[in-house]
Structures are given as C-alpha cells and as structure tokens.
Amino acid sequence: MKKTLITSALLLSALVFNSCGEEKKEEAPVDDTPAIETFDLTKEKLSSQVSLPAELSGFRQVDLYAKVSSYVKELKVDIGSKVTEGQILIQLEAPEISSQLAAAQSRLHSVEAVYTGSNANYNRILETSKVEGTISKNDLDQALARKSSDYAQLQAARATVREIQVNQGYLQIRAPFTGIVTARNINTGAYVGPQGKGSDLPLLTVQDQKKLRLAVSVPEMYTGYLKDGDEMSFTVRSMLNETFKAKIQRMSGALDLRLRSERVEMDVINTDNKLLPGMVAEVLLPLNSKDSTFVVSKSAIVNTAEGIFVIRVKDNKTERVAIKKGRDAEDKTEIFGDLSPNEKLVKNASEELRDGTPVKN
Structure with missing residues (x-):
C-alpha cells in the first residue's frame, strides 16, 4: 500500500511538471516575419545583340533601256558577261536617223553659204561707208540685219545637226560602270524603244x-x-x-x-x-548602352495583368514599383521607373507579395 502511494505521487509530480513546461512553451513569442532575400539596386552598361x-x-545596279525607237542590230554580251565602263553592249539600228542627219547636214551647208555671202556683203558696205556720202545709213543697217538673220539660221542648223548626232549616239548602248550583266530580255532583231513604248522590260541589267x-x-x-x-x-x-x-x-x-x-x-x-x-x-x-541604366535579374520582375513591377523594401515593408522593361541579356533586364541607386529590391519577387508585407532586415 505504501509503495503504491509513492508511485502515484511521483506520477502526479511528473504530470504537473510537464504541464508547466507546455504552458511556458505556449507563452513564448513566435517571430512569423518571413525571411526574404534582397539586393541593392545598381546601374551598369548592358551589352546585348539582336538578330x-x-x-x-x-x-550599283542599273536597268538599260533604248533612248530611241530602233532595232537590235548586234548583241555583244549575255547573262554573266563581265563588262568594263564604256564598253559597247548593244548596237542598235535606226535608218531614219541616218537620213535625218544627212538632210540636216545638207541644210547646214546651204545656210553656211548664205551666211558667208551676207557677211561678205556687210563687210564691203561697211568699208565703203567709211567714205562720206557713198553709202546711206539705211543700207548699212539693212546689210547688218541680213547678216544677223543669216547667222541665227546658221546656229539653228548647227544645233539641229548636233541633236541628231546625239540621238545617233544613243544607238550604241554602253556600260555605265564596270560590272556584270545579270539580266537580258532581248534578242538580235528585236524592236526596242523608250520604256513603255517599245520595251516594258529593260534590255539589260548591269x-x-x-x-x-x-x-x-x-x-x-x-x-x-x-x-x-x-x-x-x-x-x-x-x-x-x-x-x-x-x-x-x-x-x-x-x-x-x-x-x-x-x-x-x-x-x-x-x-x-x-x-x-x-x-x-x-x-x-x-x-x-551609351549610358548606365538599372539592370536586375529577371526573377526580380513581376509581370501581371495589372502591369509590370518590381518590389522595393522600404522601412522593412514591401512596396510595388511600376517599371518599363528595356533590353534583355541572358538572365538580366534593363528597367526604367521611379527608382534610385542602392535601394533594396526583392530578388525573387512574386505576385503573392502584396504592399506592406513586413520583411526582416
């Protein structure tokens, strides 16, 4: 009986001691502030590349057309031909231009003869007029007018010949620079002319x-x-x-x-x-980058339907800061927003971190 009482007393004492310990444990304060990893915001020059x-x-590339309506007499090159500047590529033929040139030259000779006569007549009258009373002033003026008129006709005839000679020169199509012929759209005997009239496609491309x-x-x-x-x-x-x-x-x-x-x-x-x-x-x-910008790891950026932001830690509490993203380079991204150097940002940000969440130092 005595042993039983002693054992019961010991058990009761153990229970009381455990209960006191549990009460002390329940009363101990618990720090439930989450530990969040942060980093200091810095600027750097980001280098990247884009494909x-x-x-x-x-x-240099040029499409060659015919200046005047004519026929291809001789084609001297083909696709892949290497050409040098000034080389004749195509010889064209236009018989009417030769006829026009012959007629213009004939008229030029005629006008030259007329001008030679009127010029000589004026010079004789001018010399004679130096003797007072031999030639009237009116006769001298008329001779000068005839000479000037014939000279104007001579200049016009010369201009006509030059114009036809220029057109005749267009019958030879030359290479404008050294290069290679990459396209040919005509054959010998083809009728060609200015774009839209005789040649919708270029004769050659160089x-x-x-x-x-x-x-x-x-x-x-x-x-x-x-x-x-x-x-x-x-x-x-x-x-x-x-x-x-x-x-x-x-x-x-x-x-x-x-x-x-x-x-x-x-x-x-x-x-x-x-x-x-x-x-x-x-x-x-x-x-x-020409200037340094804020650069953070991609894990620090949160992209939601509400916008793009990073999470700043200020006074041991979180605060969302709206940003705009710049370039990406590997795991880093440029950011632009209301930020200052050396501010603390959350390294692994998430949408669950709301404004005002307490953060340990």
Missing part, C-alpha cells in the same frame, strides 16, 4: 558586285543603340559555317511609316565573289 534579317544587293550593300530594317526600339561605323557580323544560308563582317555606312535618319523601322546600310567588300546580290542574310546587331 535581324537583311538583304544583299549590288552596290550590277557592280565587287562591293555589295547589306540593308537591314532596324526596329524603332533599337535605333538609339546604333551609330555610323559600328561593326557587326552576318551569315548567309549558303555558307552557315562562315561569318562575315561589315560596318554601318549609312542610316536613313527616319522611320519607315509602314514597318516603323530605320533602314541601315553597310558596305561589304566582295572581291572574291563569294556573296551574290539577292542573298538573304542574318545580321547580329550589337546593342551597347
């Missing part, structure tokens, strides 16, 4: 392929990162294992109203003729 489609074309133009349309958001002289690389589909270099030579300085982009041109030296006009190229445009 855009571009097109190669001949540095291109200068030793230097090519690489044209790319740069979207509006990237135009501020480019300037004359910037070097970039590009590839073409037929030689994917080879990379070519080019520098910006010309920028249009205005946006195309349809594409909302700026035309940028580069010159590509092509002395080895590896590249062909008309090839589609893939250009890598380097986008280097």
Whole structure:
C-alpha cells in the first residue's frame, strides 16, 4: 500500500511538471516575419545583340533601256558577261536617223553659204561707208540685219545637226560602270524603244558586285543603340559555317511609316565573289548602352495583368514599383521607373507579395 502511494505521487509530480513546461512553451513569442532575400539596386552598361534579317544587293545596279525607237542590230554580251565602263553592249539600228542627219547636214551647208555671202556683203558696205556720202545709213543697217538673220539660221542648223548626232549616239548602248550583266530580255532583231513604248522590260541589267550593300530594317526600339561605323557580323544560308563582317555606312535618319523601322546600310567588300546580290542574310546587331541604366535579374520582375513591377523594401515593408522593361541579356533586364541607386529590391519577387508585407532586415 505504501509503495503504491509513492508511485502515484511521483506520477502526479511528473504530470504537473510537464504541464508547466507546455504552458511556458505556449507563452513564448513566435517571430512569423518571413525571411526574404534582397539586393541593392545598381546601374551598369548592358551589352546585348539582336538578330535581324537583311538583304544583299549590288552596290550599283542599273536597268538599260533604248533612248530611241530602233532595232537590235548586234548583241555583244549575255547573262554573266563581265563588262568594263564604256564598253559597247548593244548596237542598235535606226535608218531614219541616218537620213535625218544627212538632210540636216545638207541644210547646214546651204545656210553656211548664205551666211558667208551676207557677211561678205556687210563687210564691203561697211568699208565703203567709211567714205562720206557713198553709202546711206539705211543700207548699212539693212546689210547688218541680213547678216544677223543669216547667222541665227546658221546656229539653228548647227544645233539641229548636233541633236541628231546625239540621238545617233544613243544607238550604241554602253556600260555605265564596270560590272556584270545579270539580266537580258532581248534578242538580235528585236524592236526596242523608250520604256513603255517599245520595251516594258529593260534590255539589260548591269550590277557592280565587287562591293555589295547589306540593308537591314532596324526596329524603332533599337535605333538609339546604333551609330555610323559600328561593326557587326552576318551569315548567309549558303555558307552557315562562315561569318562575315561589315560596318554601318549609312542610316536613313527616319522611320519607315509602314514597318516603323530605320533602314541601315553597310558596305561589304566582295572581291572574291563569294556573296551574290539577292542573298538573304542574318545580321547580329550589337546593342551597347551609351549610358548606365538599372539592370536586375529577371526573377526580380513581376509581370501581371495589372502591369509590370518590381518590389522595393522600404522601412522593412514591401512596396510595388511600376517599371518599363528595356533590353534583355541572358538572365538580366534593363528597367526604367521611379527608382534610385542602392535601394533594396526583392530578388525573387512574386505576385503573392502584396504592399506592406513586413520583411526582416
């Protein structure tokens, strides 16, 4: 009986001790403020690149038409022919021009003879008039007028001959520059003439392929990162294992109203003729910031239906700040908004973090 009482007393004491311990544990304060990782906002220059489609074309290209209506007498070149500046490419024939030139030259000789006579007559009258009383003033004036009229007729006849000779020169179509013939749309004996009258298509197309133009349309958001002289690389589909270099030579300085982009041109030296006009190229445009901007990791940006924002920690509480995104480079993004350097931002932001959420230091 005595042993039983002692055991009961010990058990009761243990229960009382455990109960007191549990009460003490329940009374201990618990810190439920979440631990959120933050970082200091800093500025840096972000460098990235964007890939855009571009097109190669001949540095100089011209479509050749006939100036006068005529027939093709001789075709001296064909597609792929290499030509030099001034070389005769097509010899045309127009018999009526030869007849017009012969008639104009005949009239010129006639007018020259008339002017020679009137000029000689005036000179004789002028010499005679120096003796007082021999020639009246009226006769001298009439001789001068006849001489001036005949001289005007002579000048007109000469101009007519020159005009026909110029038209006759158009019967020889010459290469305007050194290049290669890339298109031919006529054959010997064909009737040709000015565009829309005898030739809807050009007779020949000549291109200068030793230097090519690489044209790319740069979207509006990237135009501020480019300037004359910037070097970039590009590839073409037929030689994917080879990379070519080019520098910006010309920028249009205005946006195309349809594409909302700026035309940028580069010159590509092509002395080895590896590249062909008309090839589609893939250009890598380097986008280097001129000034430092705020750059954060992509995990710090929250994109919701309400907008794009980052979460700032101010006075140990969260605060959403609306931003606009700039360029992306790997896992980093440019941001623009009401922000200041060295402010603390949440590194792994989420939509669940509402304004005013307490944050541990």
